[in-house]
Amino acid sequence: MDNNHNTVLETKNLNIYYGDFLAIKDVNFKVFRHQITAIIGPSGCGKSTLLRSFNRMNELVPSARSEGKILFNGEDIYDPSIDPVEVRRRIGMVFQKPNPFPKSIYENIAWGLKINGFRGSKSELDDLVEQALRGAALWDEVKDKLDQSGLSLSGGQQQRLCIARAIAIKPEVILMDEPASALDPIATLKIEDLMRELKENYTIVIVTHNMQEAARVSDYTAMMMLTGDEERSGTVIEFDQTNVIFTRPKDKRTEDYITGRFG
Amino acid sequence: MTTTIHSLNPQNHLKRDRERKIVRALTFIFALVSVGTTAGIIYELLKETVLFFQEVSIIEFFTDTRWTPLFASKRFGVLPLVNGTLLVAAGAMLVAVPLGLLAAIFLSEYASERMRKVLKPILEVLAGIPTVVYGYFALLFITPILRDLFPETQIFNAASASIAMGFMILPLMASVSEDALSAVPRSLREASYALGATKFETAVQVVLPAALSGVAAAFILAVSRAIGETMIVAIAAGQQPKLTLNPLQSIETMTAYIVQVSLGDTPHQSIAYKTIFAVGMLLFAMTLVMNIISYFITKRFREKYE
Ligand SMILES: Nc1ncnc2c1ncn2[C@@H]1O[C@H](COP(=O)(O)OP(=O)(O)OP(=O)(O)O)[C@@H](O)[C@H]1O
Numbered sequence A: 001m002d003n004n005h006n007t008v009l010e011t012k013n014l015n016i017y018y019g020d021f022l023a024i025k026d027v028n029f030k031v032f033r034h035q036i037t038a039i040i041g042p043s044g045c046g047k048s049t050l051l052r053s054f055n056r057m058n059e060l061v062p063s064a065r066s067e068g069k070i071l072f073n074g075e076d077i078y079d080p081s082i083d084p085v086e087v088r089r090r091i092g093m094v095f096q097k098p099n100p101f102p103k104s105i106y107e108n109i110a111w112g113l114k115i116n117g118f119r120g121s122k123s124e125l126d127d128l129v130e131q132a133l134r135g136a137a138l139w140d141e142v143k144d145k146l147d148q149s150g151l152s153l154s155g156g157q158q159q160r161l162c163i164a165r166a167i168a169i170k171p172e173v174i175l176m177d178e179p180a181s182a183l184d185p186i187a188t189l190k191i192e193d194l195m196r197e198l199k200e201n202y203t204i205v206i207v208t209h210n211m212q213e214a215a216r217v218s219d220y221t222a223m224m225m226l227t228g229d230e231e232r233s234g235t236v237i238e239f240d241q242t243n244v245i246f247t248r249p250k251d252k253r254t255e256d257y258i259t260g261r262f263g
Numbered sequence B: 001m002t003t004t005i006h007s008l009n010p011q012n013h014l015k016r017d018r019e020r021k022i023v024r025a026l027t028f029i030f031a032l033v034s035v036g037t038t039a040g041i042i043y044e045l046l047k048e049t050v051l052f053f054q055e056v057s058i059i060e061f062f063t064d065t066r067w068t069p070l071f072a073s074k075r076f077g078v079l080p081l082v083n084g085t086l087l088v089a090a091g092a093m094l095v096a097v098p099l100g101l102l103a104a105i106f107l108s109e110y111a112s113e114r115m116r117k118v119l120k121p122i123l124e125v126l127a128g129i130p131t132v133v134y135g136y137f138a139l140l141f142i143t144p145i146l147r148d149l150f151p152e153t154q155i156f157n158a159a160s161a162s163i164a165m166g167f168m169i170l171p172l173m174a175s176v177s178e179d180a181l182s183a184v185p186r187s188l189r190e191a192s193y194a195l196g197a198t199k200f201e202t203a204v205q206v207v208l209p210a211a212l213s214g215v216a217a218a219f220i221l222a223v224s225r226a227i228g229e230t231m232i233v234a235i236a237a238g239q240q241p242k243l244t245l246n247p248l249q250s251i252e253t254m255t256a257y258i259v260q261v262s263l264g265d266t267p268h269q270s271i272a273y274k275t276i277f278a279v280g281m282l283l284f285a286m287t288l289v290m291n292i293i294s295y296f297i298t299k300r301f302r303e304k305y306e
């Protein structure tokens, strides 16, 4: 693959264990700047595990442990000198189930800014909140009720609030773990449109079960599968441009999986 | 399949039905007994209270500032007793709330699984210490220290009872708050970490506010425990009904007064004796209100996450 100079994230021989259980094994792949990279594969093959290793969320699971390297702009984020809090500030995350804070819509966004060192005036903060909400295509729907609880919104609106919250602190990368799986088709399309817009300024990695969604929004696709002895550990079996993966996959298993889902 | 036929056997069904009826009848009887006892207590309390207020005006009871039913010149103002109760309870909360919250946050957010397994039982043991022990602890250990620090401290004083009571309530405050903090969904913590929040920011600014109604319920439960607590104040706080905010002075709480009269030689038909029912009724009303408030707060808390 070309455009190596534009690599944002890169894993090198990444293994992740839960206790003694090797969940993902020997993963090598890259995420390119201002591209949408989809991770697809059957349930339990380690997609979430891989995604959560990019912002060091996985280490919040007490039994989790990793080997190998993850380079973020060339720097190993698992290096002992790196503060995971700093990693998470620069690599944001949107979860499968919308999880707004039980605070007002405004505070949901302002809080992240405040803990990340925002020291400006109230009107500057107002501007940043508005910017983030516009960025997540939510502003028009909530501009008159910013002081209402974030939990009072619909599921799709909550998920866009979570996206707004993530982009407010201007990360470089946004990780999304099945962000639309809890939403209806219309809300899903809205989120997909949003991703295409966000691509201008952010790098996006998305886990999805929905083949059409991966084909519609992503530029690159990583196909994960369980491999190895007794097929227990997941790994990336094929990684390429999305149109290549979906039209001329090199690996038979990729083809089976994709056609199985399509057919 | 034979098994499906077996489970459809009407004989089985009848047997289960009979069992269910027996269990239901038994539990109903037990429920009736406990409700009946409560009703009986309230009835007795009310009856004596009404008799008391036939002799003493309810206005005097709530507005007079002196409480001297056991003396020759009798005054029936309950305020000094209420003052004593609230003073000691407030002091106890001053100890129990910050320490209990810190303990709860530590247990739910910082302690490892193994540590929690050790610490929670210790808290429960602390909760099981008889209150009379706390009472002597206050009188024989805390009061001397207070008198060293503040020489004007009286032997029996509100402060030492407050401190001992604070430690007595701490396990309750800690464990109920811990339950509330632990009930906050993991996804909320993850949302916070994913924004680059530290563990402390997450605990104090996300988890604690999300659990606030549960913590408030813990607070109110603790207050009602403090108001109703008897042994510690009877031993360490004194028997001088006084309208004062100075915790170093000897005071008397409502509960301690009831103990004093019950154990003394006050004749049972006298008006002095009847005062304890009026005071008891007031105490009951106060804790009842607290418990009702806590019930509604807890209920609201549940609705939020289920
Ligand atoms: N916290 C955990 N503790 C132990 N094992 C875990 C934990 N989280 C995931 N696993 C295991 O790791 C493997 C990969 O899980 P992961 O959640 O990454 O899969 P996934 O591809 O995201 O699946 P899905 O599509 O169902 O979300 C599974 O076998 C799972 O049981």
Ligand SMILES: [Mg+2]
Binding pocket: A047, A048, A049, A177
């Ligand atoms: Mg997953």
